[in-house]
Amino acid sequence: MKGIFPVERFQNVETPFYYYNADLLRETLNVIRTEAGKYNKFCVHYAIKANANPKILGIIRESGLGVDCVSGWEIEAAIQAGFPASKIVFAGVGKTDKEINLALDHDIFCFNVESVPELEVINQLAAGKNKIARVAFRINPDVGAHTHANITTGLAENKFGISMQDMDKVIDRALEMNHVKFVGLHFHIGSQILDMGDFIALCNRVNELQEKLYARQIIVEHINVGGGLGIDYAHPNRQSIPDFAEYFATYHKHLKLRPQQTLHFELGRSVVGQCGSLITRVIYVKQGTNKQFAIVDAGMTDLIRPALYQAYHKIENISSEEPVETYDVVGPICESSDVFGKAIDLNRTHRGDFLALRSAGAYGEIMASGYNCRPLPKGYTSDELR
Numbered sequence: 001m002k003g004i005f006p007v008e009r010f011q012n013v014e015t016p017f018y019y020y021n022a023d024l025l026r027e028t029l030n031v032i033r034t035e036a037g038k039y040n041k042f043c044v045h046y047a048i049k050a051n052a053n054p055k056i057l058g059i060i061r062e063s064g065l066g067v068d069c070v071s072g073w074e075i076e077a078a079i080q081a082g083f084p085a086s087k088i089v090f091a092g093v094g095k096t097d098k099e100i101n102l103a104l105d106h107d108i109f110c111f112n113v114e115s116v117p118e119l120e121v122i123n124q125l126a127a128g129k130n131k132i133a134r135v136a137f138r139i140n141p142d143v144g145a146h147t148h149a150n151i152t153t154g155l156a157e158n159k160f161g162i163s164m165q166d167m168d169k170v171i172d173r174a175l176e177m178n179h180v181k182f183v184g185l186h187f188h189i190g191s192q193i194l195d196m197g198d199f200i201a202l203c204n205r206v207n208e209l210q211e212k213l214y215a216r217q218i219i220v221e222h223i224n225v226g227g228g229l230g231i232d233y234a235h236p237n238r239q240s241i242p243d244f245a246e247y248f249a250t251y252h253k254h255l256k257l258r259p260q261q262t263l264h265f266e267l268g269r270s271v272v273g274q275c276g277s278l279i280t281r282v283i284y285v286k287q288g289t290n291k292q293f294a295i296v297d298a299g300m301t302d303l304i305r306p307a308l309y310q311a312y313h314k315i316e317n318i319s320s321e322e323p324v325e326t327y328d329v330v331g332p333i334c335e336s337s338d339v340f341g342k343a344i345d346l347n348r349t350h351r352g353d354f355l356a357l358r359s360a361g362a363y364g365e366i367m368a369s370g371y372n373c374r375p376l377p378k379g380y381t382s383d384e385l386r
């Protein structure tokens with residue numbers, strides 16, 4: 001198991017840093033291409049907010065995926081990495097005029113529109129450029145995902161999207177406008193979803209809405225079901241590639257696509273989550289009253305998920321083969337929530353050992369902050385450190 005990390009290569013690298021297994025990422029992308037490719041008209045976009053490290057984007061671009069962006073800066077990062085604008089979709093509840101103009105200038109594939117005021121602004125800005133913007137409506141399907149409350153997005157109470165009751169009205173508005181073209185429906189119910197039943201509930205809801213539109217003789221070209229497929233944080237080695245076969249088969253089985261329709265996906269975590277680890281050095285081992293602490297040089301500024309979502313990341317000592325002892329693994333930041341794990345079993349740990357926080361490829365490096373005037377962590381791929 002320790003064999004998956006080239007520990008000797010880490011000796012001269014400044015910690016903490018992200019280590020990305022490029023071979024695993026390529027393998028994951030191959031599985032996505034094969035499994036989605038089994039179905040005609042399945043089109044996968046990478047949700048760039050999960051990880052926008054240019055080295056990672058380069059590998060993903062080679063695989064031919066499109067991109068899902070949630071800000072103008074993400075659009076710029078995608079273009080910079082060589083993704084074609086014709087494969088970029090743009091979501092977000094608060095797109096500014098500047099971001100919309102940028103997207104119009106690049107002629108992106110589609111805006112996923114989340115409100116009528118936004119639709120009006122897109123129409124107006126597109127008119128100013130004498131363009132027609134392709135728009136899909138993000139519908140809030142009121143479908144719950146059985147995941148952490150902070151990462152469920154498809155309930156009526158969430159800020160995202162347009163309610164189902166308002167769908168017809170919004171479509172009517174779009175059909176009156178001269179500088180938007182209504183091309184699709186968009187959905188995204190949440191993240192880290194492992195129960196296929198949640199995706200089936202979404203399919204059923206999409207089928208209902210399609211029936212309603214069909215009664216009005218409207219058939220959209222594009223259905224976009226967002227992302228959300230989860231990864232196995234507890235067993236990063238046992239299931240290093242999520243079950244994409246089951247995921248795509250679920251949509252194939254339950255979502256009734258009309259003959260001309262394309263089905264779009266926006267996968268983030270499931271693409272990059274398992275290929276990344278945060279590598280940190282132990283600064284001190286400190287004996288507490290009833291416990292011992294492994295104090296490491298990475299903190300919540302480098303990986304905020306445990307502090308923000310009480311997320312679990314498997315922690316391994318990749319320098320030691322000694323008998324297992326129990327530690328609280330904590331960072332150096334002046335916040336009590338700067339804890340990566342309590343009562344963690346690690347091979348006996350010493351100052352200077354490397355620990356790996358696994359499954360950190362998604363929402364890790366990209367969420368890093370400079371709190372305490374700390375520098376942002378760097379990311380290296382296995383291609384560089386071989």
Ligand SMILES: *Cc1c(COP(=O)(O)O)cnc(C)c1O
Nearest residue numbers: 047091191227228266267268269
């Ligand atoms: C975050 C996000 C995604 C990706 O979610 P994952 O859980 O990482 O797959 C897809 N679509 C939209 C609109 C998002 O905001």
